[in-house]
Amino acid sequence: MKFITTPVKGMNDFLPADMRLREHVLGLIKETYATYGFDHIETPAMEHIENLTGKQGGENEKLIFKVLKRGRELEKGLERGELADSGLRYDLTVPLARYYSNNRNELPTPLKALQIGNVWRADKPQKGRFRQFTQCDIDIIGDPSIMAEIELIAATSKMLTRIFSEVGIREFTVHINDRRILKAMAAYAGFTPEQYDDVFIILDKMDKIGLEGVKESLLKKEYPAEAVEKYIALFGQIKPELVCSEFCNATCGEYLDQKVPDNMDTIISSVSCMINEGVHLMFDPTLVRGMSYYTGTIFEISIDGYNFSIAGGGRYDEMIGRFSNQPAPACGFSIGFERIVTILKDLDWKEENGGKERTAFLVDEKASPAKLLEVFKKATKVREEGAIVTVQPLKKNAKFQIETLEKNGYTSIKKIYDDTEL
């Protein structure tokens, strides 16, 4: 029999220590969002192939793991070249849109949803990129007001502060922008609506190529020099405490509903009163966020000193309606769970055991049934006192056994023979 002991390419076996870290982080995530009134929901790993290939998933649609039809359906499918009737989900957004459409009448409104689940992408495996990985999305559906933005940003900042304070990281920056401000700025500079998407793709590279690089790239694409100058000058005005309404009033305000910058100011001032010291909120007109489905506020959180974001999202008021013909406003955050876990692991996160003692009773194989009974009685007593206890045979290579137990947090390890007193 041929048996392959390695996992499927690009996928992981999680060892006990990996799982302790992952479960600990998941616990903090669940607990924090619960405090903000988010409900945990779940969808199946598989989705109808039609839903996955509906052009909502962008590049991810090329990476679908498709599930083969079965029985007579497969025979029929082979003739027509349609081999798959379903596939593994590549994100939690498409399933959420389907879920909301399917269960709308039974869900609270607004729905404040926390999803934690695996997604699968047949990506080229590389360091830190896996073919199965855990995503964590929080979304508010049915709330058109900025309360959704405020709750999402506040809860997520809180969650990150709780998790990372365990490894001494306490400084984060929340970048907030609005797709409508992005557009107003481009209009103010003199770009036409058809040019926006291309301009934003270039702007999005700011953190890599700098403001000068953005300018050069725009000029290289032969955009009018005047528009490029005016556009670049806008970004020269950015400073940490930039007030959105002041910035817009002084520049692109005429291309914008006054509510947009006013709401931005309210979001920032409201979130400010809910977050821990160390979390910096910043109106950031350079923030673009790639996905085309965003319609309003967009946001990203980065750890100060790390040059990538660990959470990002925004408002997408039109997507649910595109899926179900029943529109609903929506706003959401996607948390980089695997990235968080990787950072904690790199920083040598240590479990605190939740204050629980770990005791191991290693019993000699010649111990009598009466002794065994005594051991288990003792184990039961210690467990009832709140400690973790393992009872196992004393191995011949006790040194290795004991070392392994110590590595796993066991502080009290006792060898037990027939004449050992307990």
Added chain:
Amino acid sequence: MKFITTPVKGMNDFLPADMRLREHVLGLIKETYATYGFDHIETPAMEHIENLTGKQGGENEKLIFKVLKRGRELEKGLERGELADSGLRYDLTVPLARYYSNNRNELPTPLKALQIGNVWRADKPQKGRFRQFTQCDIDIIGDPSIMAEIELIAATSKMLTRIFSEVGIREFTVHINDRRILKAMAAYAGFTPEQYDDVFIILDKMDKIGLEGVKESLLKKEYPAEAVEKYIALFGQIKPELVCSEFCNATCGEYLDQKVPDNMDTIISSVSCMINEGVHLMFDPTLVRGMSYYTGTIFEISIDGYNFSIAGGGRYDEMIGRFSNQPAPACGFSIGFERIVTILKDLDWKEENGGKERTAFLVDEKASPAKLLEVFKKATKVREEGAIVTVQPLKKNAKFQIETLEKNGYTSIKKIYDDTEL
């Protein structure tokens, strides 16, 4: 665009109330086994197709969801009729054997493993049977002693008592037998080894057809009347407090290593001192358990008054070696997670909220930014005091909104206008 709002056939969307129950049960499972020193581990949802079709999975192999090859591999595969390179796991046993082989050098010995994960079977959907469902397996690999059986049965009894006491169920029966005793009894009656499997299949129907039915079925198969008589007479001696060694000594003892019934007695007496009142341990010579891989002790737990088991398992000392050529003794329990959840739901399990208050602030859409700030300050304060708080817009249909919140456990619901005092 064609978009299908229902989940894939036979799979479930979980609503917030479903998830609260599932997460609560999972929490108790994780917490209880942790106390007994079990480590949580995890394997990917997908396995190499070779591992899934190696004839270890019995009937389940017919139910595999196969994953289509991709790109050039698929083109090549189409020519050869090999379309799939992997599949979704149909149980957690095959992945555990692979995991242990793959990670052996980094794992403690014995490994006490808790696995919780989804499995997929393209079964005919029917009430209570799904195509994606959660399995929960606990296994001890590398412990040849009865300490493994004792820890497994004690921990599982404890876990079930904790979960079911919340709906008033406190009476369980743990049925314990040993494949070697089963065989000794058949030998004592006069059956030949080739007949054992068939005899056990008939015996396994005892709970449905009764002792008389078993007798009739055996006679109908033309087994010698004398053997059948002697076999049936054995089961006539069963009583609740049957002591295994006494039963074996008086009957099939000569076909059995004396250690087997002695160990059974020690297992039962040791577990007895670790479990709650209401859990009845029973040496049950009628227990068969279908899977062919069991080599020694077998066990099942049922709720008194329900005619099915909610957890079952046994010792399978030869399976790991068959997978990896590196033998290791193993013993495990599989918990009927979906069945447990269904029973709790049917009995109208109510969340206790973990003692947490739930407060909703419903804010009028005309409230000023200053009022909003006040609301979020108040929300932060209440959250810091340990309560769950949601802030959301006051809907036009406030009656329905409030009813939904009440149904979800919100006891304090406050409508907030610009002039409301907080």
